[in-house]
Amino acid sequence: MFQRSRQNINKNKLITRRMFILSSAKIIVFMGIVGRLFSLQISENKKYSFLSDKNRLKEWKLPPKRGIFEDYFGNKIADNNQVFQLHVIPEEVADFNTLMVRLKNIINLQNRQINKIYKKKEKQFPWETLIISENLSWEEFSKLNLFLHELQGAKPVFSVARIYPQAENFSHVLGYVGEASVNDIKNYSFIKENHVPGLRVGKTGLEKSLEKELIGSSGSQRYEVNVYGKKINQIDRKEGIQGKSFRITVDQEIQSYAQKSLIGRSGSVCLMDIYTGDVIAMCSSPTFNPNLFVHGINSKEWNKINNDPLKPLMNKSVSGLYSPGSTIKPIVALSALENNIVSPDLIHKCEGKVELYDHTYHCWKKKGHGFMNLRDAIKQSCDVYFYELARKLGVDRLSETAKKFGLNSKVLENYFFEEKSGVVPSTKWKIKNLGKGWVIGETLLTGIGQGYIQCTPIELCLMTAQLANGGFKIKPRITLGENLVYEDIKFEFESELKKYNQNLKENNEASLQDQKNFLQINNKNSVEPLFRNPENIKFVKEAMYSVINEPMGTAYKSRFNNKKYQYAGKTGTSQVKRITKEEREREEKRELSEIPYKERDHSVFIAFAPYISPRYSISVLIEHGGSGSSAAAPIAKKIIKLVLDRHEMREKIRKEEQAKV
Amino acid sequence: MVLNTQFSEEKTFLEKVKSFDFVLLITVFLIGVISCFAMYSTDGGEFKYHTNSHILKFSIFFVMFMIFSFIRIRTWYTLAYTFYLIILLMLVYVMFFGISAQGSQRWVNLYFLNLQPSELMKIAIIVCFARFYHRVQSEDVNKLRNFFEPIILLVLPIYLVISQPDLGTSILIACSGLAVIWLAGIKARYFIYSFLTLLVCAPFVISILKPYQKNRILSFFDPERDPLGAGYQIIQSKIAVGSGGLYGKGYLKGTQSYLDYLPEKHTDFIFTLFSEEFGFLGSLILLILYFVMLLRILIIGYGSKSYFAKFYCFGFASAVFLYIAVNMSMVLGLLPIVGSPLPIMSYGGSALLSTMIGFSIVMSCRIYNKEMIA
Known part of the structure; x- marks a missing residue:
């Protein structure tokens, strides 16, 4: 018994001891759990709260509202209008296939569209909005609402879309808008930030270049969502901000008039204010309807536009490169005068052709012009005279002047990403780009605007403007930004000229270079003269007057008798094909219609108007239109009349705005 | 003397009621009430199936707990092997005729309740071992002949449960049994040897694990490995607990569970929900309740005269502690996800039943604490 109870005591002790060991272990584990709780809930609370919010809150972006465009007179030329759309959230639909079949009957969906919708559905999450139709007609929309009770999950909504x-x-x-592509999103952070499914962004023109400001900012709706992504309740809603709206310098009336005058032709019209650089019209033909692109163009129409040999998608005004033809001659003449190569009185005889450096160079007039001075050579566009002039001048000096007056530059670079720069060749240019030395014959060709030299119509327009305003550099623009006061600019130009003339009188003997230096030193404001001697500019302008208004002038047919409309200009005929010897020898002159379209000359015309105190410059280019005087000049004439008629109206608006400031 | 103690101290009913451990009773009741509130929250603040069912089960089982407390501890001692055998047979039955759900066959259909015998085995194994070691002298515990019996008693149910398959429960059964074996006085070095053997065998064990079990273990070590698959539960549970902060998000405002980010929130992850809504302080209070509960069990065991009662109470306390520790460590990302409910809190009739039977035996130890068993 004693032994037994002793054993009992031992066993009791053993159990108790082991229990205590176990219990201490338990306490340690409990402490561990408390410690873990502390570290999760207290130390790392912030991290996990953030993760929890990230879990539960989902943001749905609301599409941003695009800024609109107005023309100079405040007419809307790109607006947002209300459209009726059909949205479906796939996860809310019981049977998607049945719904599609029902919808097909109600809103005329084609099989191709349905396939597209299915493809799109595959790509996105089931809780994301699927746009079934972007632009329903009112009939479709009302019909849809009538059947809505049978169409669970379909949501007819009002939305906004671009309209031109x-x-x-x-x-x-303006360009056009289309659905933002993967590249758009990748390349532009402002598109990425504001992107929503189905977002439209600018693809070309101002819509693209001003995208950053036009796009606005997307609003957002925040929802608490459950683990399946289903919206439980709305936490907040933030309206987006509409993008900036722009007023542009273009006049809707003149633009559409000019565009109409190009119907049936391929070409370009550019019209510019020679003081402010405001682009008043800029057309390219053939054109297309940008509204087709807003809701996605169908492939048939796309192929039609894209495969058109006349390239409707190309903005020929800024990215079409053409030989300027004789329209370069005012610059050649100016360059020769500025460099003191010739005097205006230089007489040269045109015999219809000239033999130089083992080649025969032809004048456009086979019989020749006879004895010509510089003014007559411009007026009648005598090629032989300009061969001589170019030969004496040399290509490098010519190129310097041409570049100064706006050739070989991107005129509206900030507005049109698709703009191309023309080419003004020089000896250095040829070595650099073609790796060959300059041949003197090429100088002659350059002198009549053929050969390597290439310009865009907008460059020609700028060149004309800078001649017309007395030879001062202007900065062309197409959106109304900084308030440019025409009077101020004109006053600055004139006072600059006055200063110059005064200086000329005082230092009669001083070299031209010195005078130029003097000008630059005294030039405190932004006025930048492009000439050395204003008399030269005057001379060229006067010669251009004669082209239109004197008998024998190449565009005499396109003159105005009314003094109010009198203008000055220069025709150009730019060859697209070298004329062969046989063709030249053929006596009879071929009618334009007999020549294959692709081999016809481009018709070019530049002008500024009115002649007395000019205000506008214009360049017209008709692809394969024949001679400058026959195709381009009559169009320019009509547009000049319109712009001068609308001058008062334009001034009125301008003055009203200046008064406001 | 032995006979004396057996019969002379017969208590009246009132005395028995008075000798209840009311602290234990109240803590169990409090945890039960908390569990009902938590369940109400898992149902999104409505009286839905889980809430109603849980309240009903808790009420029934709590009453049962009090009634069963009057069963003599001697009776439990006598019926220990029978109890074990019945549960073992049920496990065998389940193996062939059980109801399966989610790929494992664990339940017996009792019409009013789908009983999960493996849960009851957690208690049965303790009762069984307590009886076994009650008879064994402390000097003989480490003798070879006393090794075979417990090992067979332990391996049989573990095998049956593992093959259901239910890794979590089988581990808990093993641990419950081992806890009693430890208390009985098996040399510590044997445990160390076994542990080392287990480590060596681990690669072989892993090779026979089901793919989903392997995934769970792997994703425990690196939850980000498969954030939408096996690691998902751990990540979401940690987010829920962590975002609770000091005071919690407020009752019925736990977004993680409310918005269904939390998996199995009724059962294994009930603590996560509680912790998200009541924060660090709430969790601490719950832990203290559990701690007090365990402490009372230990005190009852300490105050019992019979070895059977001692073994049982200490073993049960260890087992309950283990369930709590494993469950909490699991939801806090300290252990891999193994199916293991939190005692009383988790939804599940069998686990609640088994826990309550366990408590009634503890209470019986308390009421009949002077009773010696030959």
């Missing part, structure tokens, strides 16, 4: 009230008239200026 002027349709094809502004296609190249």
Whole structure:
């Protein structure tokens, strides 16, 4: 018994001891759990709260509202209008296939569209909005609402979409919008930030270049969502901000008039204010309807536009490169005068052709012009005279002047990403780009605007403007930004000229270079003269007057008798094909219609108007239109009349705005 | 003397009621009430199936707990092997005729309740071992002949449960049994040897694990490995607990569970939900309740005269502690996810039943604490 109880005591002790060991272990584990709780809930609380919010809150972006465009007179040329759309959130639909079949009957969906919808559905999450139709007609929309009770999950909604009230008239200026592509999102952070499914962004023109400001900012709706992504309740809603709206310098009336005058032709019209650099019209033909692109163009129409040999999508005003032909001659003449190569009185005889450096160079007039001075050579566009002039001048000096007056530059670079720069060749240019030395014959060709030299119509327009304003550099623009006061600019130009003339009188003997230096030193404001002697500019302008208004002038047919409309200009005929010897020898002159379209000359015309105190410059280019005087000049004439008629109206608006400031 | 103690101290009913451990009773009741509130929250603040069912089960089992407390501890001692055998047979039955759900066959259909015998085995194994070691002298515990019996008693149910398959429960059964074996006085070095053997065998064990079990273990070591698959539960549970902070998000405001980010929130992850809504302080209070509960069990065991009662109470306390520790460590990302409910809190009739039977035996130890068993 004693032994037994002793054993009992031992066993009791053993159990108790082991229990205590176990219990201490338990306490340690409990402490561990408390410690873990502490570290999760207290130390790392912030991290996990963030993760929890990230879990439960989902943001749905609301599409940003695009800024609109107005023309100079405040007419809307790119607007947002209300459209009726059909949205479906796939996860809310019981049977997607049945729904599609029902919808097909109600809203005329084609099989191709349905396939597209299915493809799109695959790509996105089931809780994301699927746009079934972007632009329903009112009939479809009302019909849809009638059947809505049978169409669970379908949501007819009002949305906004781009509309171009002027349709094809502004296609190249404004460009068009289309669904943001993967590249758009990748390349532009502002598109990425504001992207929502189905977002439209600018693809060309101003819509693209001003995208950053136009796009606005997307709003957002925050929802608490459950683990399946289903919206439980709305936490907040933030409206987006509409993008900036722009007023542009273009006049809707003139633009559409000019566009209409190009119908049936391929070419370009550019019209510019020679003081402010405001682009008043800029057309490219053929054109297309940008409204087609808003809701996604169908492939048939796309192929039609894209495969058109006349390239409707191309903005020929800024990215079409053409030989300027004789329209370069005012610059050649100016360059020769500025460099004191010739005097205006230089007489040269044109015999219809000239033999130089083992080649025969022809004048456009086979019989020749006879004895010519510089003014007559411009007026009648005598090629032989300009061969001589170019030969004496040399290509490098010519190129310097041409570049100064705006050739070989991107005129509206900030507005049109698709703009191309023309080419003004020089000896250095040829070595650099073609790796060959300059041949003197090429100088002669350059002198009549053929050969390597290439310009865009907008460059020609700028060149003309800078001649017309007395030889001062201007900065062309197409959106109204900084308030440019025309009077101020004109006053600055004139006072600059006055200063110059005064200086000329005082230092009669001083070299031209010195005078130029003097000008630059005294030039405190932004006025930048492009000339050395203003008399030279005057001379060229006067010669251009004679082209239009004197008998024998190449564009005499396109003159105005009314003094109010009198203008000055220069025709150009740019060859696209070298004329062979046989062709030249053929006596009879061929009618334009007999020549294959692709081999016809481009018709070019530049002008500024009115002649007395000029205000506008214009360049017209008709691809394969024949001679400058026959195709381009009559169009320019009509547009000049319109712009001068509308001058008062334009001034009125301008003055009203200046008064406001 | 032995006979004396057996019969002379017969208590009246009132005395028995008075000798209840009311602290234990109240803590169990409090945890039960908390569990009902938590369940109400898992149902999204409505009286839905889980809430109603849990309240009903808790009420029934709590009453049962009090009634069963009057069963003499001697009776439990006598019926220990029978109890064990019945449960073992049920496990065998389940193996062939059980109801399966989610790929494992664990339940017996009792019409009013789908009983999970493996849960009851957690208690049965303790009762069984307590009886076995009650008879064994402390000097003989480490003798070879006393090794075979417990090992067979332990391996049989573990095998049956593992093959259901239910890794979590089988581990808990093993641990419950081992806890009693430890208390009985098996040399510590044997435990160390076994542990080392287990380590060596681990690669072989892992090779026979089911793919989902392997995934769970792997994703425990690196939850980000498969954030939408096996690691998902751990990540979401940690987010829920961590975002609770000091005071919690407020009752019925736990977004993780409310918005269904939390998996199995009724059962294994009930503590996560509680912790998200009541924060660090709430969790601490719950832990203290559990701690007090365990402490009372230990005190009852300490105050019992019979070895059977001692073994049982200490073993049960260890087992309950283990369930709590494993469950909490699991939801806090300290252990791999193994199916293991939190005692009383988790939804599940069998686990609640088994826990309550366990408590009634403890209470019986308390009421009949002077009773010696030959």
